[in-house]
Amino acid sequence: MAKMEVLQGTLDMLILNALKLGPNHGLGVSRRIHQITHGTFDVRPGSLFPALHRLEDKGWLVSRWGDSENNRRAKYYQLTAAGKRQLQTETESWERISLVITRALRAT
């Protein structure tokens, strides 16, 4: 499958989803998105970091400094309660929309 630029607006949802399993740093989030989309989406640092900071400003993420598995310092992001709620609503609305659009496109 060819690599795609992440759609505006879906990036937030993907990041929140990537952090569902637990706190992670920027590179980890990027790798996780790569993994869960089977390599379809590749998030560049130029889009990733602004998005992470924006989500933090909105109160959906919190960050703290921690040590990585190979003892490097890195900034870890974690979902807040509000972030979990947001992920829930976004997932639901996305499912509705995608269903409707898929039907619409298949209709003749």
Next chain:
Amino acid sequence: MSQRWIAWFRKLFQHAAVDHDLEAEINAHVQLMTDENAANGLGPEAARRQALLDLGGVQQVKEEVRAVSAGLWLEHLWQDVRYGARMLRRSPGFVATAALTLALGIGANTAMFSVIDGVLLNRPPFAEPSRVMVVYMKEPNGATNIFSTPNYLAWKRQNSPVTTMAAMAGGSLSLGSKDGVERILGYQASSEIFSVLGVTPALGRAFTADEDRPGAGNVVLLSDSLWRTRFHSDPSILGSKLDLDGQPYTVIGVMPPGFHIFPYTAEQYYRPLQLETQDAVASSRTVHWLLAMLRVEPESSQKASQSALDAIAARLRHDDPSGDAGFGLTLQTYQEFVTGNIRGPLLILMGSVGFVLLIACSNVANLLLARATSRRLEMSIRAAVGAQRSRVVRQLLTESVLLSLIGGALGLLMAFGALKVVLVLNPVYLPNLQAATINTTILVFTTLVCLCVGILFGIVPALVASRVDLSNALRETSRGAGRSGGKHRVALVILETALASVLLIGAGLSIKSLWKVSRVDPGFNPNGLLTFKIAPPGSAKDQPYVFFQRVLEAVRALPGVESAALGRNIPLSNVDPGVPVAVDGGAPQITDGQVVTRMRLVGPLYFHVFETTVLRGREFSESDTAASQPVAIVSQSLAQRYWPNQNPLGKTLKPNLPDAPWYTVIGVAADVRHLGLDTDIEPTAYYPYPQFPKSLTPLATKFTTVVIRSAQMSGLADAVRHAAAGVDNTVPIYDVQTVDQMLLDAGSLRRFDMSLFAAFAGLALILAAIGVYGVMAYSVAQRTREIGIRMALGATRQDVLRLVVGQGVKMAVAGVMAGAIGALALTRLMASQLYDVSATDVWTYAFVSVAVVGFILLASYLPSRRAMRVDPNQALRHE
């Protein structure tokens, strides 16, 4: 949301720390990628290079993050403020001029709004004041009146949504103590007053319905101020006895601080009404003496209450057809009752002062436009290095808001001073003016005004300044021609001239009205008259008139006193009782829209003392006694109404009062302006004291006014007080004042209105002239070269003068014409306040137009002198 705020403040105030953190995060990211690349088999150097390549540049990522950052606009604002402050510091002359201009505008607005806030927006000291209504009776002739006792009781008995109706009557009592006696003002009110107004005493208790019955004993509540000043805030006052009008009254409570039923008079006591239904006054349908108030249900609107009342009126009329015909009630909100007559004038003043602010704004906008021209180089450089136009506009607007905030701060100081002056002018009938102070509301108002004004005067100059044509601008010097601003400048000058003209026309009409009023003949000579009131002591209750006469004799005997007379409800005393009259044996005539005949009770020599001309017949004398034939004197307008083209002498009339006799007219007196110079003349009948219906004498002689004509006024008040005390030292004389002063008081609101209007118009004219001067001076400076060429080509100084002044005249005429059109539309609003002057008075319009053009000619003549002195050689070498 709070997290968002924390993020903002962190980004604003811990800017360096946040930035450092971001950089560390990105570096850590690079490190992790390098590790990863190394793990995938790249050498350390190559691994790092690849990581940096993937990242796309540390600075770029930082910029991307910052661009979405929550605090970005706040950060920019802070930058703009600091930069703006720096720019303003660099041109103190400009800042001083602009800030001072704005301070005049904002200061005047702040002061005026304080007055509005204190007077119109003042919250009455009641619970939910918007539900409190003043109730009037509608009379058959369409006029409104207060209640008579039977009317009030009939209404009260009805089971209606308005069950809590309270009645009250103002009055005064002599408060006796060992230091002497003092007359204090207050109210008699029915016990419902507390629930209608929604107040409870701060100390003690309210009086009950049982205490509000005749013969229930004397109880009284004190005002907070009386309690503080006379009784030193002593709580043990509760239960003690006070001597009021010679009777012992038990003090049962003290009202809360700031409480008053009405803000006009200093109310000191509240006592139960204790309506006697049996005596002549109370049983009379024609003695209207009770003011009623009620509290409407929260859900019922004024309209719904009104229709409920109308239904009751119809029922009452059905039950008792002998009652007043066409009887009904009207409701007015308390606020409307208190401020209805002054709201219009005050709002017009607020509007005028808004005009002054607009003119100040135009002036500052002009200054900014001129500055924009000299800042073209700066703007071009900003544009050249990539600043967006919106960003530049925002920067310039920040600067102008800063400027208006400086102006606003100065304006607040000016408003403080202006309020002091306003309080000195203090018109008698402007309630709660003392409440006009600079408080939080005012500060919020002024801040909002500053923000709006800053954007208003800043937006056009900012748009003009930020429109940069890069290729030309950088080549030109900063002293460019600035043609585009010129159009705006002329438009602004025309606008402010127009605004100033509107205000001047308004002020002119108001001044002309005042002048017309001052020439009105009041029907008496107010100079050299002193009046005072006195109530009979308990010992003279049976013979009050005899007591009054003894006081009168004592006063007449004083040195310097030329003449003196007794009268009830003298002119300008603000009490104007009326009662319908029947003439020549007929029934009382009340027709739609007709004014009820006014009633006065006077003693011998009354007309002589007032110097009111007795046109026909004679005035009352000592020989008009209770035993002699009842006689009356009528005003000229009354004679005109009932006996046109006939001799009124010898005709008879009878006031619609219980056991009133038929009175024979023995004299016709000139009409008197009873309530003030600018009020209408109403038909009036005068009756002699001793011949007044016996049943009403207790009411009529509760007090009397003594009027004294004397050549010597100084020391007279003391001499009179002494003389009255010689007759009886248990009752004080009160309301001692000259009739001149009463006349001044009656006209004080009009003078207040005129003074403020004139001050605002004057301010507007000066600001507009400064604006014209500035624009002309700037234009001359810009056109130095052109003028030099003209002179080199043979233009004389007169030609140059004509060139410059001609431009000024064009702007002035355009402005004045626009102003006259605006005034035609706007002065209609003040038509009701004008006296004997049309809102489109040609002379006022013409005079103001000529004056404004003249003033602006002067303002443009000064710069033109500089233009005439231009030396062609110098001017051409200039470039």
